[in-house]
Amino acid sequence: SAHGARRLHWASMVGLGAAVIMVFLLLLTSPILSIRQVDVEGAVYADPVRLAEVVDDLDGSAILTADLDAAKKKLLEIPWVRQARVSMHLPSRVTVEIVERIPIAFFRAVDGFNRVIDRDGRILDVIEGDPTELTPIIGTGPNLSAGSFAEQPFLGSAQLINALPYELLQRLKSVSVAPTGDISLSLSENIEVLFGSPDDFQIKLVGIVNEIKRQGTNRYTVLDVSSGEPSVR
Template identity: 40%
Template sequence: MTPQDEPLVTPIESAVTDVPESLLSELKEILQRDVEQVIKITDATPEASSSTPVEPQIEAGLSSSVIVIDDSVHETEVTELAEHDRILIVDQDEPDVRFEERRRKRERRERLKNQRWKLILGAGVAGVIVVLIVLASPIFKIHDIDFEGKVYASSDKIEQARVMLRGQTIFSLDSGRVEQMLSQDPWVDDVRITTHFPRRVVVEISERQPVVWFLGGDNKARIIDASGYVISVTVGRPTKYLQVTGVGPSLEAGAVADDVYRAAAQLFVALPEEIRPKTKELGVSVSGELSMTLASGTLVRFGPPTNLQNKLVAVVVLLRRQDPAGLAVIDVSTGEPTVQPR
């Protein structure tokens, strides 16, 4: 018989309520068991003495592949069991031993680093304290004070400097303040202070060199150096220095004279040794012209205080050729020397 010859069988329709009660119960049990075996979550707490995670018990009857996820506090381990095909998630709270060891090492390094910085800071503070103690030690307090080069410098300034120096140590000495105070004396050109271990100080004073003097309008003498700096103002007439005749400005000590008086001082310094002893005086006229009188009575006219070097060379050459005793006037004011005999 062929399939075409087989009679058609009409299916019998039945309602759900027509299924026997025993069959429904059996199906319910099967479904319930499958659901429970698909995902099983166990919260296992291992013993404190064991560092190995406890694997969950898997029923032998399961035929599917199971993946175990061990979710610890810091790491998650996934274990695949080849003979099962379902997923099993295991949540464990035990911290990882390696992580705890790394954390302890990191904390130890931080503690050592902090301790090192504390030691460095403490050593620095201790060093500062030691330095301060040494600086304040009476062993290094200045005891011997020597002044060198003092001739005309003010005795009051010298004593003031002595008071400022005494009581200090050679390490804490403020030499700049002492030098500035001494430099206020018009006689003082430069000051140099040196310390000698352990308690000696030497003050070297370089004084200005007086060259000439002139009379001011107040009838007081002004002693100046080669730069025209007024070193001293005196009531009497100095005898150690050459006079510049004429009436000059009434300047105070520490001021600078006019150009013509500065030129007179520089002219005297430039005089050769063969002529300087023969010079009696220098003079400044009302019009500001410069002149020189020799001991023989010869008058040398330099005119305005310009080009003095060439004028002085002409005078020296002339005096070497002729006896100044036979000359009344030597005029180099124009640059070309002219002679007026006696």
């Protein structure tokens, strides 16, 4: 009868749906779709031990249910990592793409060890020696651990170094921070730039560049832009 045919049809549909769900559940846990390869790209200075922990957590997991967001979060906790992307490639591969932070300066802390920082003031490393390729920030800083962030005036110093135009960056020897929070720059030819508080970067930097050009070959040892109006002496 028509009624019986409809019941048979619905029973078939329910059975088919159950079979599809069962197959899907089997696939979720099947070794066929487990992560067997994790490729890491862009890691140079990032802690290999912490990277390996993330890779180990992913390796062997079911690829369709692996928590890629948690893996990304763990990667971003590594001091040297600025950006991270974790993506799956069926049936069994995951790629980890890392963009590392760029060191820009260092300062010596109370404990006598140097803190290497990037433009955001993030502490990338704690080391003994002076890294000659980085700009020294002169002034004793706090004992911060790798992964934490420096506050003013060390943050402002890093931001200032990052903002310097090429012609000033080439002449930069060091940055000094005062207990008041003011910043000064030591340039080649024995010129000290009194920058003042770490603010109004654009106005002050334009003032420095223009004043150096205006002075030409005139002799001076101090260029003061702390008020926003450049002056020399």
